[in-house]
Amino acid sequence: MPGNKAVAYREPGVVEVVDIDYPTLELRDGPGVNPANVGRKVPHGVILRTVSTNICGSDQHMVRGRTTAPSGLILGHEITGEIVEKGPDVEFLDVGDIVSVPFNIACGRCRNCKERKTGICLNVNPDRPGSAYGYVDMGGWVGGQAEYVLVPYADFNALKFPDRDQALEKILDLTMLSDIFPTGFHGCVSAGVGVGSTVYVAGAGPVGLAAAASAQLLGAAVVIVGDLNKERLEQARSFGCEAVDVSAAPIPEQLEHILGEREVDCGVDAVGFEARGHGSESATEQPAAVLNSLMEITRAGGSLGIPGLYVTGDPGAATEAGKIGSLSLRLGLGWAKSHAFTTGQCPVMKYHRGLMNAILHDKVQIAQAVNAKAIPLTEAPTGYQEFDEGAATKFVLNPNDYIRAA
Numbered sequence: 001m002p003g004n005k006a007v008a009y010r011e012p013g014v015v016e017v018v019d020i021d022y023p024t025l026e027l028r029d030g031p032g033v034n035p036a037n038v039g040r041k042v043p044h045g046v047i048l049r050t051v052s053t054n055i056c057g058s059d060q061h062m063v064r065g066r067t068t069a070p071s072g073l074i075l076g077h078e079i080t081g082e083i084v085e086k087g088p089d090v091e092f093l094d095v096g097d098i099v100s101v102p103f104n105i106a107c108g109r110c111r112n113c114k115e116r117k118t119g120i121c122l123n124v125n126p127d128r129p130g131s132a133y134g135y136v137d138m139g140g141w142v143g144g145q146a147e148y149v150l151v152p153y154a155d156f157n158a159l160k161f162p163d164r165d166q167a168l169e170k171i172l173d174l175t176m177l178s179d180i181f182p183t184g185f186h187g188c189v190s191a192g193v194g195v196g197s198t199v200y201v202a203g204a205g206p207v208g209l210a211a212a213a214s215a216q217l218l219g220a221a222v223v224i225v226g227d228l229n230k231e232r233l234e235q236a237r238s239f240g241c242e243a244v245d246v247s248a249a250p251i252p253e254q255l256e257h258i259l260g261e262r263e264v265d266c267g268v269d270a271v272g273f274e275a276r277g278h279g280s281e282s283a284t285e286q287p288a289a290v291l292n293s294l295m296e297i298t299r300a301g302g303s304l305g306i307p308g309l310y311v312t313g314d315p316g317a318a319t320e321a322g323k324i325g326s327l328s329l330r331l332g333l334g335w336a337k338s339h340a341f342t343t344g345q346c347p348v349m350k351y352h353r354g355l356m357n358a359i360l361h362d363k364v365q366i367a368q369a370v371n372a373k374a375i376p377l378t379e380a381p382t383g384y385q386e387f388d389e390g391a392a393t394k395f396v397l398n399p400n401d402y403i404r405a406a
Ligand SMILES: NC(=O)c1ccc[n+]([C@@H]2O[C@H](COP(=O)([O-])OP(=O)(O)OC[C@H]3O[C@@H](n4cnc5c(N)ncnc54)[C@H](O)[C@@H]3O)[C@@H](O)[C@H]2O)c1
Pocket: 056, 057, 058, 059, 060, 061, 179, 180, 183, 202, 203, 204, 205, 206, 207, 208, 226, 227, 228, 229, 232, 246, 270, 271, 272, 273, 274, 275, 276, 277, 278, 289, 290, 306, 307, 308, 309, 310, 344, 345, 346
């Protein structure tokens, strides 16, 4: 049986490459595995040899010690892989298929899955609705920043790429289908982006850049990206977005300069609870800063798409309220403007097939927009560190050398 190298969270600021067991069609005990999931049989699962697996801002929340993730948790929820083994209940996939795996794990059988709300599946996480690979409080499904990984309910979850050679050729684009491309797209769809919209995306990390590229794909007239990281703002400009430095002049003033008015049609939060304050307060964290500013700058009747993550427990929060995820929201403003809010995990499956086709037919250059860069799995600690320092790069781990150009 092959070995299995994987990336583990060790302690705040530290990840390491470790040897773990080769997966079997059963969820076994390990760091972060929910006791009620130990021994769970997975005849509906496949084992993948990982083709690509990306480092995400969501991983950083754990690695920065801002969650209750236990030491030893195997990371990785953005998985693309080749099927090397399939369980007896897998009917429609085969060994040799290359598939994209939504980061949400979904059973395909519960009420929410039937309503296409796969980000809040009721059957995969014993503690609460919603699950993901390699993530704290998500049921304990082992992460995919590894050479091999188990994917349950494979017929339902996996998206097979139509052609193997074409898939490997476009892998740096297709690898974004497991999370950030659908997530950014969902942020825009839920913010009501359409032809001619003016859009403000808070955050120029990979999710914000993916949202900006999605807004363009959806036909937005103007896409404005805000951040305080100059290199990331430059990356947004590189594919035709306007950029706003939130540490400089007030955002409405900068919008007026770009648009001739102080509001946009659609607002997207691609930052989450580790948001910095604006203007002179940008040196400190203000978890509600983005949400409050989106209510200020989104037109009355507009919608806010909120893919940015907000947690129910944050041991690193500056305030007692923050420790349980309570924010100082100016909801009255959103109410007065009849805003609609959409939060939560992106239901990846709603979007991944369409976005795959957009990639395969060259309708979007997502790898270029997020500046994808492949690195060996063994260099994951460096990737995590550079990403944490704010590199304008989406790091893609290449555990089995499928990505030849790396
Ligand atoms: N909902 C989902 O399904 C889903 C999926 C993937 C990621 N996420 C979340 O999306 C968020 C973004 O992910 P990422 O990988 O791009 O993370 P990231 O940490 O790389 O990017 C966040 C960016 O926000 C910037 N920022 C901080 N305060 C800001 C402010 N007030 N205004 C504008 N920009 C500000 C930071 O400088 C950084 O560049 C994270 O919270 C992540 O957990 C959610």
